[in-house]
Every structure is written in structure tokens, then in C-alpha cells.
Amino acid sequence: MSVRNHDNPGETDVAIIGGGLVGMSLAYGLLRQGKRVTVFDEGDQALRASRGNFGLVWVQGKGDTCPEYARLSRLSARLWPELAASLQQDTGIDIELRQQGGLYICLEQDALRQRAEMLARMQQQAGGDYPFEVLSAAQARAKEPALGSDIAGATWSPMDGHLNPLLLLNALHQAFAARGGRLINGRPVQRIQPRRGGGFDVQLSDTRLWANQLVLAAGLGNKALAPQLGLHAPVEPNRGQVLITERLRPFISYPTGHVRQTGEGTVQLGDSKEDVGLDTGTTAEEIGKIAARAIRMYPALEKVRLIRAWGALRVMTPDGYPIYQQSAQYPGAYVVTCHSGVTLGAVHAGPLVDWLLGKDIDISLEAFSADRFPL
């Protein structure tokens, strides 16, 4: 592997603001295309959605009101095996990517019927190429014997999967360093100044760096940074609480939207959604709800210990879909933000990097312009 050094420490081809999954996926893709990349990562006071997420590589039901997003999610799931293999080759880290399908458990018949109708509409929109099945409770239990009897059923899709998001973030950072990327952390970016004649000056407290291109991938931080570059990123936090059990021998085969067993044996329970500002805490009330729902789905969990819980903030746009946009006022400046940094990671490391480099790509990103939101 060739390690590219920055011969001039004062400049870089692409500066990325944000060292989470979105920023690092872009950075890794750019390094693979021979660019010099500098990532600015704020430090441990940052909100860090990438350190608290659930780890699904999920397709079914995503983008029901936005076919472009449905296509993007599916494309990324298809691209994931190559990215995982590349990271393993660079770092030796197995990110535990498993794409053997996923279940979405519905507790009530109404919810199952509505979900089945939604997936049927999406299948029609995709011209029939959108595999899923609707399973009765008995059929779901035949596929996943750990499921209990007090469920309405499930939808199943072979498109879904999961991975270990912490191993992924670690692998991206290690691969980034090994390929000669430069990480500047612990020092928040104070100002970004477009330079006359092109490029951008990134101002830190003690130093300044010039970048030919600049990408905002700072999650919730994009909201304040975007206007400096003529961009618009109306993102808001949405808290999810996550519970972790003691390690267990594998007894859950497929990930679901609410419960998955990790490669190292813990079971992760989650999917709460709360608007609580920038509060990353946990509450007994939500933890109780999450645990009760998980036990109804997988009754054996009643006898399992919880060992950890946390809150993390999703990065949500008003419609939940990503923003991918180049600044009209300052070409070369981009905003890239979404709440699915895991699922979309392979698109970010691949086609999105081609887009940043001005190459032709066979997907349309017009639907992801922030112009869809009022200023």
C-alpha cells in the first residue's frame, strides 16, 4: 500500500470536517482514489452519533416516500461487501458484516398490514425488483425460533443485514492512517473562509490550512457551519436509547429494526425516538419500554442481564433523508449529512466520492439537495 504524505503541511486536496462514519467513509474513498485528505475531528466533547448507533445495514422500508433514497440504500447494501473486504485487507479488522436478511417484527396486526402495504408499494415503485415476504407469527418463528408467540408477524427481506459500527469506525480510522490520511483532532474548526482564486482556508486556533475542496460531514455541527459556505443544513437531533445485554451464545439469527445480536454475543436493543435537544442521557422510562418490547419479541430475554445503556443523537433532516449538495456560491464546498452513516457508508466511500471528484455517476443526487427545505 502506498502511503501518501502531505509534502506541504499547509495544504491538502480535500478537507473533511467531521471524523465520524460519514466523514471517514468519504475520506477513505478519496484516499483510494489517490487524493490527499485531511480530516478535522472535533474531539471527545463532540456529540458523536457514530459512537452510539445500532449498526444496521438496512434496506426494507427505507425511502417509502422517496424512491431515490430507497435506491441509494439498496445500492449501498450491494456495495458493502467490497468495502468491508477492502477495510479488512487494509487493517485486518473484520467489521462483522452479515447480510443474510433481516426481519421487521410487528406486534399488532394493524401494523403488520400497514407495513406489508408499504413494502408492496415500494416493490411496485422499484419495478418489481424489491424482494420481501410477509410472515405470520408462526412463519416468523419457523425462521427465527427465538421469537415469541405474542407477535402479529414480521416482514422479511434478504436485502438487510448488520455490522459492528464501532469496529467499522475503528477500521476506517486505521485504514485512513495507513493510507497516509491526516487527522487533526481535539481542535474545533473556528472558521472556514473561501479564498479568492479557489479553495478554502480552514482556521484553527493556532494554525491555518488550505484545501482545494471542502466537505462538511460534521453531523449536527453542519447546521452552524453550512451558512459560512452558502449551504443549508437544517439538521436536528433525535435521541435513540440503546441497551446492551450480557454476552450470549448465538441464538438470534437475523437482525431486526429493534433487536440484533452482535458478532461478539451481546444483544443490542433499541429504536426509541425522542426530541430532547442535545441531551445524550438515558431514562428509566424509555429503557423500560425498550426492554419490555424486546421481551415480547424474544421472551428468553426476560432472563438475560442488561449491562449497559446509552443515549445517542441521530442527525435528522426535516424529511429524514440525506443532504448531498455542492455550494452554488462557493463551488468546491459540499455538505454531506444523513442519519444512516452505516447503511450508506459504502455509497459514501464509492459513488459519493466520484461525485465529489466531478466524475460521472449513474445515480441522481438531485433529490438530496437542501433546496427542498425552506430557508
Place this chain on the structure above:
Amino acid sequence: MQTDSPFNRLATATADTVTIEIDGRPFNAREGDSVAAALLAAGCIPSRTTPVSGSPRAPYCMMGVCFECLVEVDGLANVQGCMVQVAEGMKVRRQSGAREMTVGDFHEAV
């Protein structure tokens, strides 16, 4: 069944005997022993292997902090051995790797 344990009883200690089972074999523990102390006295080292790397472990802090002494007690896995006192007839089993969800867990819970 005092085996080749590196841990010895103090000669001055007097306590009634409590017979427990460790991996199906009887062991005479003393009243007031924690399960972890009984495991050490019985020479049952390592007392478990870890779930991810399979590395050997034994009771260490003896005060509920380090979680190294996790052991199955009367069918319940991942019990902190140092926080439970022995009782007559108690069945202790050493753990190998991660806790297994047994058929009993499913049926009882359902």
C-alpha cells in the same frame, strides 16, 4: 475434595461444612464461603473462559467489582461467584465461553 489448590485454609478458622457440587462432583465448602472462595479452595482454576477470545479466568477481586469469577449457580449463568454464599446442595458449574440460552430458558420464559 481438597485438591492441589494454591489457596489454603487458616488453621484457626472453624466453620461448619457445607457440601456443594462443582461440575457434578461434591466439594466440602465452609459455611460463609462465597462461591468464588469455594472454587479457589477446590482448585477449580481457571473457573471460566471468556466469551470472545476464550482466555482463562479465575476469581480475582473477591468483592464484586472485576466480574472475573462469573460462574453458573443452580442453573443461572454469569453469576458473580464472590457475591453469593454457598448453600447445602448448591450446584456450581464452570462456564466455557458465552452463556448459552438453553431450551429451558425459552420454555420457562414463554
